[in-house]
Amino acid sequence: MKEGPDIARIAALIGDPARANILTALMTGKALTASELAQEAGISLQTGSAHLAKLEQGGLIAMRKSGRHKYFRLAGDEVAGVLEALMGLAAGAGQLRTRTGPRDVAMRRARVCYNHLAGEMGVRMYAAMLERGYLRQQGETLLLTSEGEVFVGSLGIDLAGLPRSKAPMCRECLDWSARQSHLAGRLGQAMLRHFIAQGWARRDKGSRVIRFNPAGTAAFDKLFGARAEPD
Structure with missing residues (x-):
């Protein structure tokens, strides 16, 4: 071609x-x-x-x-999305550069993907917002519903005040560790900023890891459901 x-x-x-x-x-x-x-x-x-x-x-x-x-x-976000998808393909094919260790566990739980939350907690947030009707897939477009706008507003996030950007409000992003989707776009970025501003989480210096403290974990679980414990 x-x-x-x-x-x-x-x-x-x-x-x-x-x-x-x-x-x-x-x-x-x-x-x-x-x-x-x-x-x-x-x-x-x-x-x-x-x-x-x-x-x-x-x-x-x-x-x-x-x-x-x-x-x-x-x-931009588009480049980050491509890289995250390639990481998912590489992980699925077993192309991992390091052995599993404590740092990998932290990366799988919560990390930053360019500017939004990824890992198990990011996947859980996205799944809960879809299940509760806050997000809706329309073709290849991910939409924030009116119920979702109310939910986001209840967190104190001003949608109208979000920085202007070419990025969509909501975008689905493939998570390389979970092989499922998490929330990207301007809303995904705003949600991560909110968690950090509330003092629930912090970014590890020199790493992509996001660490939620006990109070932040409890608040996150209340919003999006507790993590399912293995049988």
């Missing part, structure tokens, strides 16, 4: 191990410097700069300057 989008070029950009490590590091949603990203990828700064230039030219990352420093971040 000689017409249509060139997926081979994008796949080649992501497929390089060093560039894949750079993109994975940016899944925290934070902007990082070239030296920080080179360290994450295990490569020299000179090599890292060459990879960053290719990723920027390919539209996968964006650079912004602050004083003398340059910071890089993912180009």
Whole structure:
């Protein structure tokens, strides 16, 4: 096929191990410097700069300057969604880079996926909102219902006041560890911000892990149902 989008070029950009490590590091949603990203990828700064230039030219990352420093971040939610889906495919095929350990347990329970909640708790929140009619799938579009607007408002989230963005209000995102969906989009981002602002959870420094404290876990369970205990 000689017409249509060139997926081979994008796949080649992501497929390089060093560039894949750079993109994975940016899944925290934070902007990082070239030296920080080179360290994450295990490569020299000179090599890292060459990879960053290719990723920027390919539209996968964006650079912004602050004083003398340059910071890089993912180009947007669409890129993050593709990376999360690829992580799900890799995990399903058994392509895991580390053995299961305590940190992996924390990652599976709750983590940030670019700017929204992922992991078991993110999947549980999404499933509960669908079951209760707060969200509705209409074709390939995920909608927030009127009941959902009332629910979100009861949490103190002002939908009209959310930052303007090209991202949809609600988007389904495949969770790589659970192999089920969690909530992305502007609402997914707002929900995670709410949990952190309420003091229920915090982000681990230098990691994608989101840690809920006991009070936050209890409040989350009250909203979205307690985690099912294994038989």
